[in-house]
Amino acid sequence: MRRTRSPWGAVAGKRRYWRTVGQPEGIVSEQDTDHHFVHRSTIPTMHFQPSLPRLPIPKLEDTINRYLAAQKPLLNDEQYRNTEKIAREFENGEGKFIHRDLLEHDRINKHTSYISEPWYDMYLSARDPIVFNSNPFIALNPDPKPGYNNQIVRATNLVVSSLKFLNSLKNDYLRPDIYYVNRKWGQSKIFKHFIRILPPTLSWYGAYLVNAYPLDMSQYKFLFNSTRIPNLSKDTLFTSEFARHLLVMRNGHLYVFEVLDPFGNILHPSEIQAHLTQIIHDADRLPGFELSYLTTEERNVWATLRQQLIQKGNAESLKKIDSAVFCLCLDKTPQQDELELTHSFLHGYGFNRWFDKSFSLIVTSDGTAGINFEHSWGDGVAVLRFINEVYRDSTDHPALVPEASPAIFVAACDKLEFTMGHTITSAINAARIKFDEKRKQLCVKSFRYEKFGKQFAVNQKLSPDAVFQLGCQMAIYRHYGKLLPSYEACSTAAFKHGRTETIRPTSVYTRKCTVAFIDERGKHSIEDMRNMIDDCSKYHRRLQLEGSFPGRRPGHHYILQRQHAYQAPLSQGFDRHLFALKYLVQRRGGRIPNFYNDEAYKSINHIIISTSTLSSPAIHHGGFGPVVPDGFGIGYNVFDTWIGCIITSYLEDDLDGLLKCLEYTLNDILDVLEGRRLT
16 A cells, blocks of 8 residues: 655644534534534433344234235236235245244344345345445535635535534433433433433333333444455455544545544544645646546455455555545535535436545535445444534534635644556446446436425325325326335334335225226216225334334434324334245255246336435435336425425336326325315
8 A cells, every 4th residue: 555645744833633622713612512412312322222022923824914905906816826825825835834943033133123134235246336326325414604614615514514423422421312202301300310320221111101212223333433445255344343443535636534543533623624625726726537437336346456456565544444434525516406416416427426435524615514324334324413413413512604714734644545557446436337327327307396395294294205105106107007116114113123124005995095096087076086095094103013113214203293192112013024034945055946936026026116204404315326227216295385306217207207106296296185086
């Protein structure tokens, strides 16, 4: 490895770390601001982990019944009879014995959940490039204060707040994730001190007595200092416990500098500002070969090339990348609109991202900020919690004001250099060409429907989420002439090492409603059609309850206020159970049962419509790529007065047609809800 000092390193002075005494010039003065933590929780962060309930394994009979219910609207009568026959044979034959083995495996592995290992393996064994196929993005709202969206100012403030979050997490000061039925009671000192004195092995039960439901936080350990390492056949997750440096990317160049001292003190904001300023000046043009393109490659290809890099003496530089607290990407160009922003945060131009990092904080030249995160280590729960805390802290208690001057002298900043050779440089060129082709093929569209939103749906006593999902089902049917396999994720974080479960929005209720609106248009009364919408909403709510629990969506941290009573977590979807049964057979080298070779099973798991939603005051929007080549990735939000979504696909014509159909069907739903007969 060749390591060069940046030009400003020659005049470096002693590092200044941000201590809690005094108030240095250029720093906002807030009496309640803690310079090293986003907050200090009375209840320790991991207090509930030992007593969290375990993820239940559904009864096989219930799983098969739910599976068949999901297949019913997708198959004709003959196809359904055949699939039902195959499913019942599995339930009463091979499936019974595999299910028994899964229960036994779960019984002797009480430290985790039955889905944890299979789910990690699924992600880490996937060989497709993770950009486009796996990594999602979340775009943050601008800082509301004038002048604070300068690139360096905002990047510095977000970095400092991120480090404060890290310190809170490491020191057990971060508030535990808890679903409160009564938010006010949960915030009371009596509750906090009562829970704190309980032993960790009993703490969950104490919270349960007052209708508070702690959530699993095991994924948080991978949030910082973590990277997905490519290996042949299956990748690994690497986490460093001791590294204190930040990785910064600019124009494809990679820099590292320490941002924490051994005691967790954060580098003075003016020094962080100075480092970022000089990195921008130093990286004024692209390198000869942008190594980061290799992270966009097929995983086996990247694994082979990484080994070659190590053999050429680059191990220390790669270790600095892998162990960095996180990656900060300083992009050179501003974002003109929502579509350009989506392209930038989802994949960028490839050369200024290290897609293997657990997450990358991206800040553009106009101060627009967002997160791109690697998905194998966890789900949106931890990422959204991080975003919410960092956005709040950086806007309420900014470390740096716009008029602040950077430090005159800063310690040396390492610019990482690599020894490559012809094989590596040729591979970088090949990766760049493939990435550019894929980037050009991906189509992104935004959709904004302003005639109604969450408030209207709630006033109609409907689930806003169910209304949007029904609109999607109708749009699919109108565009394709049939319903297609659809996916909506929900979190099972109420259980130890829970991940996600699948909600299947396509149901016999959405099919009946869709046929009435499209094929039998004008044949039903307004009252009948309104009742069909109600049935769809109620059934969708039931699916949410079975899959997870009320109000929790993938990534939702803040409690959603509902008018219904809280029901206990159920985690009774069918997808994860069937997946775990198949995984158990594969791991033991057994014959895959006929059930999994049924074309109907393969079809329902070829997800054409993949949807996810995030809602937070910190978030502008989010998105992800389609999960199959002929599919659509829909990241949506139902706001108070409007509905918005970002849709990705490789099928531009179909995408345009689907969006037109979506607007048409939402207009139809609105007409019925307002009592207007369809014509």
